[in-house]
Amino acid sequence: MSHESARELALLLRRLNVELDAVTTRFADLHGLNRTDVRALVAVMDAARRGEALTAGRLGEAVDLRSASVTALVDRLEKVGHLRRTRDAEDRRRVVLEMSETALAAGGEHFGGLARDLTGAMEGYTDDELAVVRRWLEDMTAVITRHNRAEPDGA
Known part of the structure; x- marks a missing residue:
């Protein structure tokens, strides 16, 4: 290329x-949210889709926030009804985060049409073509994530 x-x-x-x-x-x-709020909700939703329980600590890693900021974030999202803390079914000592039904419904209402249209736009591609696109998007996301999380020059 x-x-x-x-x-x-x-x-x-x-x-x-x-x-x-x-x-x-x-x-x-x-929905009265900020960018970090939305990133946090997406991280919780993505973890649930993978069948993983997300703790506050893992959420902090996902959105690149320190512990005190994560606590404030989770408190805020829980207060407005978008997130809830629950006990992990496998380890009752561990608290995990879940999106509320209202947050899931709001997300589905807002993003559902876009998701359907994106899926429809992919119908003209072969499985092999989509596999290349998937690999490319994963690779580009990894580069962007590393770039975003890197220490500023001179730090």
Whole structure:
């Protein structure tokens, strides 16, 4: 692949990110949330989809926050009814986080149409093509995550 083609893909990825960010910002605004709140809810929802129980500590890792900030975040989301703390079914000493039914419904209402349209847009691709796209998105996400979590120069 030429340098120019790679640059064009990076620009398209940035554009995709800007558009997805606008969808997320609109959801946050409609529900009185900030960006970190939405990132936290997505992390809890993604963990549940993987069949994992998410603790406050693991949530902090997922959204790159320190312990005191995570506690404040969870308290705030629990107070407004989007998140709840429950005892882990496998280890009753451990507290895990779950999204409330109202938060799941709000997310489904806001993002459901987009998810259906995205799935529909993928129908013209073969399984092999989608496998390459999946690998590419995973690789690009890993690069972006490393870049985002890196210490600033000179720190």
